[in-house]
Amino acid sequence: MMTSRDFVYTGHPARVIFGSGTTARLPQEMQRLGAQRALILSTPQQESQAQAVAELLGPAAVGLFPGAVMHTPVEVSEHAAAMARRVMADVVVAIGGGSTTGLGKAIALRTDLPQIVIPTTYAGSEMTPILGETSDGQKRTQTTAKVLPEVVIYDVDHTLGLPSELSGTSGINAIAHAVEALYARETNPIITALALEAIGSLARALPVIAQDPGQREARADALYGAWLCGICLGSVGMALHHKLCHTLGGTFDLPHAECHTLILPHALAYNAPAIPEVMARLTTVLGQDPARALFDLGREVRAPASLAQLGMPADGIGRAVDLALANPYWNPRPLERDALTALITRAHQGQPPVV
Template sequence: MIEQGFVYSGNPARVVFGFGTTAALPEEMARLGTRRALILTTPAQEDAGQKLADLLGETAVGVFPGAVMHTPVDVSDLAADRARQIKADVVVAIGGGSTTGLGKAIALRTGLPQIVLPTTYAGSEMTPILGETSGGQKRTQTTAKVLPQVVIYDVEHTMGLPVALSGASGINAIAHAVEALYAREANPVISLMAAEGIGALARGLPAIAQDPANRKARADALYGAWLCGICLGSVGMALHHKLCHTLGGSFDLPHAETHTLILPHALAYNAPAAPEAMARLRTVLGADPALALFDLGRAVGAPASLAALGMPADGIARAVDLALSNPYWNPRPLERDALTALIQRAHAGAPPLAA
């Protein structure tokens, strides 16, 4: 029963989901009316970009294998210049959040449409959010200008994703949906997607850890990541994402692994102020959702602590200062001592504890 009114805004995107769906790329380019694709990858995935170029033939006019973590502004500017030089009329990004972020940055600068082929569970392809790093700080903005027009989910691209990266990337996706449940703009439609997405990932990720070739588990995880990405793209962010943006941009920590470590602690912090969200989370994660997420990280082989990621202990105070400056809306007020304790526990690899 709906007791209160709500606002739901659906972001436009065409989704092609399944096994072997990469073959649809030429058709999707034609559907957009485009004929000159700039293909984006990270340096490690350049071969995947070249395979797309081979598939597209003469409609592929360049491969830019320079996407890197946290989307540095100078890389974005360089890639946008490349797109202009070769007169690209569409950007095709294949990879995880770093590559998707670069595609968004190019779209913001040039107005080009985007087609994204995710190879991880990052979910960024479903959001109108762009985060770019400059001068040691990551700044985010939300604009429909960076929304991809087409997303091709091909489960085959995730079959070789290493177990540890699969787990961290998947828990990163779960974080999108967890915060959507208690976001200021939360609504019942997004909450349904959030629970479905979290449940699919909570099923799929441990099965992938046991058998990386489990096709059903891989499909569950990618499906869950899609839904969780929709959640992030439809409502606002809160403490968890603020902390992860702060830590990633300021200490150059890996994106998905940082989300994996912070999520249980941020959820425990907000639990007292979000009873409805916690009740829904218990239906898919069990009696103690924060501890369940902490245990899930261990089960999938994710790093155990911020210290293991390379964050110095003397950076905790700076991280708290940054989190308190220009904070995101949060259901529980931000308290310096409690935030310090939260980051200290994540730094040490201790289990979450409600403050």
Template structure:
């Protein structure tokens, strides 16, 4: 039997994982040889950013709580100007994907190093991927210049994440691992990480929903999210991510919730062309992986439909056309009629079905 050929490239990053690890931030700044940190967050997490500033004392030159969804270009430009005005020599990002996105955009424009302090399960901190929004469209690029130099995972920083947000953020992370299993450039290392990540999150998220203070479940979820982030940053993605970026950028839909809704349907769409992947997923999710992911969303009270997020029904055709506009690899060819069915079912909140 011919053995498969594969390529594996590891992204460089220093990762500190545990509980109470935020305390190591000053030492990590010293290791990087930096002294003037601008701390970025969303407006809702400014309290967390101020806490980091107090930890750093005089080494914190400013807090910039202006990160928003989908990383608008004008917001990034304003943040760069603030960093230059403050004379910052490092960006410290505390938050989820929106905050990490802003930090990456600053790094791309200024060359500043980054230290990421994740508080959700987005996984963006482990990737060289940046998506920015302008003119109602989200454009994504892969550039090693946006990969954070240091990531500090502190389970304590996730304990305040509401169970509902934990659920949607966690399913968003699972999407990275699912698509990594059938990526065009998949490899054995990433596939092993992906399956371990899916299993960890699938058991952790319902436990967090049942008891938000379950530290063991929070640990498992953050561990799974870390692995999912590695998957996202190491191999290409396909229909699921393309469609979510299209929907998020074009209709201003929340990132994690959109991923949680689309994932079961995208997997059902691709299932006929990935029988070996589906068999692996049965080992961690059960007999019907697509339905299991849909049921996981219901178990953690994630939104079931794009309509709930505010997407108008008349946007279905536009979303389909945008997804078809720029050709990209997917294990199953993009078929306009089947793609319309996928989006329609996701819009109405129906369970996934063979297409």
């Protein structure tokens, strides 16, 4: 007989180093892995940070690939993996946000190289065995232990210069992982506790960062929350929110964190009737109307107000609904075409969520 305490929890092995100035420990972490030849990854915008990592490693930095982009296009992954083989790298060091972490995972999938990740945003994907890659206009995800990073170095110093708007959207993107973990099919008491702690930490920190981006304590709270959100994302399956964001992002090339920020309140409102206990828990950390609280948080951190503002065409709503209904994720509330159309329409127009 099943009881409320019956559950399965899988902990994913990863070494986490958290604090300020922790990037200085990168050479020792390479030595722990027995690695001597690092390929360093970044986006074009963060190439200077990758160069600083290369200087820290000295001769152990054998290559630099500053070509990571959103949604991890397969052609970029293939090009970077070929470079890793050419320079005979024995470890990948990724410094940046979700785009750079995703590229490191894609290389690991193709080469079996170990990964060290130095996050500079609140993406959380560094704590997951999940990889999403885009080809032919669609984003496809897979879960495999081959892409789980071996070491994650959280350095609060790297987040101090993160622009306040990007901090806000990146942080709400992280909150989305924890929110969906609360009602995931595989949820369990450990993940529920981590998720609530993470949501509360980020919800407190993000408005402070929006007003004072250099506030170190708030930055530490946000990075701590993002780490916990990443554990949630990597431990249980996701639902409607992530399906919609992958569909919208991959199909219309929308910015990842901003898309998550816009969709989360609406996806939570959609599922609210089916998850009363989760809504009660969220009320303890977000307030009386959790979906509206998340919508208001987006405005407080000055996130884009609508999918239209991100560049999604109005005539794409029907296509997005069709794709969301094709091979749908598990979700606590059945997916209904009319309700999904209304959800995406509200997000497209920047309207508040409706339960």
